[in-house]
Amino acid sequence: MALNYEIDNVDLKILELLMKDAKKPYTEIAKQVYVSGGTVHVRMRKMEELGIVRGTTLVIDHTNLGLDLTAFLGIYLEKSSMYGNVFDQLKEIPEISTIHYTTGNYNMFVRIHCRNTNHLKNLLHDKIQRIEGIVRTETIISLEESLNRNIDVVSLIDTKR
DSSP states (O other), X not given: OOTTOOOOHHHHHHHHHHHHOXXXXXXXXXXXXXXXXXXXXXHHHHHHHTTSOOOOOOOOOGGGGTOOEEEEEXXXXXXXXXXXXXXXXXXXXXXXXXXXXXXXXXXEEEEEEESSHHHHHHHHHHTGGGSTTEEEEEEEEEXXXXXXXXXXXXXXXXXXX
């Protein structure tokens, strides 16, 4: 595939429809975009090869599975160069759903899902704060997730670059 592939309005419309319903069959998307089903397959494959689309995921409601507490953890590292080692260890902890390398107050920012505060305390004490390179952590408990969405790429991406 050519490296100079440019995203156009058809690609953006395909993405928009799949972000609303990732289970929608390509044949239905093709009808809505006025292209063939094969065209949708080809364009999705190209966007996957470009790294624009990185697979599909299920959206899990953690509270319905007994993980009632969501927390954000700001992590201070001893040295920024320790990020890779700390990341490798954090990604092995199943309660952690996202890891960000950040600027500002923290070197890293992670999202954690736990059963309750005791589970969170044990996770922090027994696993996270024992990782070499982590100097200290700050925990922020989420009371409610009010919004979690994909951004509207169709309105934000200029296809006339």
